[in-house]
Amino acid sequence: MAEERSGGLDRAWHELPRELADHMRPHLDEVADDMIQTIRARVSEYDRPADGAYSGTTRQAVERVLHYFVDRVADPDHDSGPVTDFFRGIGRGEAAEGRSLDAMQSAMRVGGMVAWRRISEGAAALEVSPRTLGTVGEVLMQFQDELAAAAAEGFSQARSAVAGEMQRRRKRLLDLLFADPPVGAEAIADLAAAARWPVPRTVAAVALARRHQRDARLPAFPPDVLVDLTRRTPSLLVPDPDGPGRAGVVDRSLSGGLAAIGPTVPVAEAARSIQWARKTLGLAERGVIAAGAGVIRSVEHMSTLILFQDEELVTSLAELRLAPLDHLRAGQQDRLAETLLAWLQSGRNANEVALRLHVHPQTVRYRLRQLEDLFGDQLMDPDLRFDLEIVLRARALLPDGADRRVPPPAGEAVGGDSGPSAVVTNLRR
Structure with missing residues (x-):
């Protein structure tokens, strides 16, 4: 289906009269000004000072789109790579700044409407046939979709890269928190800030049985829970485990597999919590502690843990x-x-x-x-x-x-x- 749509779009470009490009080219600067002015009026995110960097990027994008469009009318085989690469870069930039593509997509729709209005006005003056005008409208909308898809691709790539880097930072943070002897508070605070993890007052560590991953779908943990399922003993760190409703949320996330939750401790003592969670899990896997519903709390088995400590x-x-x-x-x-x-x-x-x-x-x-x-x-x-x-x-x-x-x-x-x-x-x- 995608190949059919691409083939149809290519045929539409070839059906356009080449001389239309000569009529459009002298008006490009005027059309660009009209598009930018209308975008700024209708899309609040683009209502920036004209001499700012954001406005400069907007003008550059509008001018590239217009020039490419006219160049392709003149030559249907004109390479679209540079302009689509440019919009991929815009998508990556929006993701890096923590913005969505909503504003950009709104601006593209507004720009497309302005372009169609100006083309319709010019077509009437040139007495362009309705068939040709319809073909112009078709390629304009298809071209707009192509640029939106390129921006979305760049946005997705950047988001994936950011998510991967953030996950690596969080795994490193988990390593530091579980270190024995403990790492200094300053190092923890620095990496927590880089990982966008607000340092809580208390935490509880969780040790998961390795079969948890084989027997159940990967659970969806709350976003503030530090997770590393690649460790020899898959582990979590739950902030504020005794907060309102927190226990129920954690239990639901851990359903479907065997897990042991260590005692609630200050952040600096997270290593102690994971040690007791691992010990509890080990005793549960050996049958010393009854697994029950699959989620075991160390604090409910302290006497058994003491007995089997040595x-x-x-x-x-x-x-x-x-x-x-x-x-x-x-x-x-x-x-x-x-x-x-x-x-x-x-x-x-x-x-x-x-x-x-x-x-x-x-x-x-x-x-x-x-x-x-x-x-x-x-x-x-x-x-x-x-x-x-x-x-x-x-x-x-x-x-x-x-x-x-x-x-x-x-x-x-x-x-x-x-x-x-x-x-x-x-x-x-």
Whole structure:
């Protein structure tokens, strides 16, 4: 279709009498003045001082258009490249100045009407046939569309370039905010200004599961959210996360994938928020923290995060405190560990333990006697009971089979006795 329209326009140019150019050329300056005066009167953005740079560009554009139009009437094969390139440049300039193309397009319509009026007046004096006059009108409108398309192309190119540069600045800003140790406030402020990101009072970091991008369409985040989905752990930084309605907006943006939101912190402590968000995400991916609706808040799982902050340390404590269970079969270990944790959490009340575990009180008492035989006086020491509750809570949070089927979280070592698989194995002994 585009080729057909182009071919039709070329034929129209060839149908015009060449001598029309000779009649138009002496009046070009007068027509340019008329067009500029009318544009300034009807398009407020162009009502500028006549000696200003903007008015100078306007005159240059009008004169180029008129001269090219007449040159092409004289020679239908006249090269349109220079004038369309000029309008691409105008489009790029409007984008660089942060303006839209609305004013320019309005000016082109006004200019086209003035040109058609002057052509009609001249055609009447020359007794041009209606057919020829119609062809002039056709090429005039098509030519106007061609120039508008060139300006739109330049505008789009510039906007894309600006958007790409702005995105690069925002990613760099995110790097600085997540840096540990923190970067100076002055460097943050400078880059934030360059990235057009108003520095907020508080922020919350978000860590996204990598499968978020595979399983769901890329979410549309609010424009003030810093985003980098190319990181090893795709990340966001949300300004003013506790503001009115903010939580709902963020949750909707994150729907469709697994995401962990770190605690709200001052901007200077953004690195701490992303660290806790990543830790929370890692535990959710391993099944330690229930994913629920897919959006997890670190502040709702602080005790679990504390328990798993140093898994090697918890493992060592488990090896020490749960050693009396070592010689038992796996099923026996699970039943006695579950009973011991319920007993510690129930204020050492056997009947309440039975209610918690949905077993007969006599079964609980039998297990408690086994535990007394295994642990002896340790169960009477408050400090040792506290240690036992720590390791048993951590053990209970780990999903069954996690040690063999869930890979280590991103960023942690694979293999060796200190990896998460070893921790899980030891805690589930």
